[in-house]
Amino acid sequence: MARVPVIVIFDVGKTNKKLFLFDEQYRIIFERTARFTETTDEDGDPCENLESLRLSVFDSLREVFKMKDIEVKAINFSTYGASLVYINEDGNPLTPLYNYLKTYPEPLKQQFYKKYGGEAAFSVQSASPVLGSLNSGMQLYRLKQERPDVFASMKYALHLPQYMSYLLSGTACSDITSIGCHTNLWDFTTNSYHRWVKEEGILEKLAPLMPSNEVMPAVFPGNNYHIGTGLHDSSAALIPYLVSFHEPFILISTGTWCISFNPFNESPLTAEELEQDCLCYMTFQGKPIKASRLFAGYEHEQQVKRISDHFKQPALRYRNLDYDPTIPLKPAGNFADRQLVDFPDDVAAYHQLMFDIAVQQQHSTGLVVKGTKVRRIFVDGGFSKNVIYMNMLAMLFPEIEIYAASMAQATAMGAALAIHPTWNKKSLPNDLIELKYYAVKQEHLPF
Incomplete structure (x- = not known):
């Protein structure tokens, strides 16, 4: 019996890590979800357990390659953005995978924007609001300032999708969907890396840009299959x-x-x-x-909890509520500021929230x-x-x-x-x- 050609996709979110096999009609023929316990960085802040993630890629693939009825043609990755893995010459991570919600030092932030034209002008060039660690280029700037020894021994800073691709291809690359997404690394007015990237010696720490539709041969054992560069999930x-x-x-x-x-x-x-x-x-x-x-989505989660607590109803009930256009609505405002006693019941409150x-x-x-x-x-x-x-x-x-x-x-x-x-x-x-x-x-x- 002919084996079914498939592509393997690792889809890594902050909470759920998923593995999918798609056939040529893009039907999902196999899926698995895992969750890993977070670990902490040297400051005690929560962060992704990079070693668990790395091992799960290899373990999952060994399992996939044992499946007799499929033929793996390619592997690709989509992961959350704004997260960098710093690797040395041997490809080993030098630091934890810092959380993009990690607090950014205010003096360092001010120093950076003052040097490179001020927040407003820089934001227009980088097409991103000022977001602290969520601007992943700022994580690199911080590492260079605070841990110059680690910066010096770093071969490349890879965004998470490209690190995962590197695990299987052995080829370090950068991808425009990660570089171009609120990183502060890309100048949208010149369509090239921002001048600070070169001036601060960051450019040589970034692997060569590769088109997102290009593939590389695999170094992980198996048949003759291709490895994608990986993409930013959005x-x-x-x-x-x-x-x-x-x-x-x-x-x-x-x-x-x-x-x-x-x-x-x-x-x-x-x-x-x-x-x-x-x-x-x-x-x-x-x-x-x-x-x-x-x-x-975050606001909805918080307010649903408030409504369900106040009206003593299960939070799951609001997933399948029907729309009632006859419910009177107050002028739009911030629901968090509203008093729940002003609503006759939880259905009216939920309609107002939505x-x-x-x-x-x-x-x-x-x-x-x-x-x-x-x-x-x-x-x-x-x-x-x-x-x-x-x-x-x-x-x-x-x-x-x-x-x-x-x-x-x-x-x-x-x-x-x-x-x-x-x-x-x-x-x-x-x-x-x-x-x-x-x-x-x-x-x-x-x-």
């Missing part, structure tokens, strides 16, 4: 949409952060947009994508809609399954078609699609994404 999640839709659209990718991507907005970021948490990501073809961020979040989303998404011919918004992730949120979004964007998009594992699929021609002889399927259209009758508007 950019990877956009790929299935870019290959499926060509008319202008916005994707709102919802999770802890709700990020609105507009691949059809080519206007440079303004200082005002940066102040409102807009930034640029990079497509896997190296094209800037204007995006805006909202911390709505309305407050949807109005914030309207503003956030509006920042990247402006000046473009976008006629469709696709919502994926957790909120796409929330009928109250989806109906309210449709109500707030009456001129734009609103769709809930469902697709199994967009991030992992994006990493597979990025190197499609190198492993898959079949043409791209045209049913990768399922859409559900939301239309709202205007008489249901609460204002």
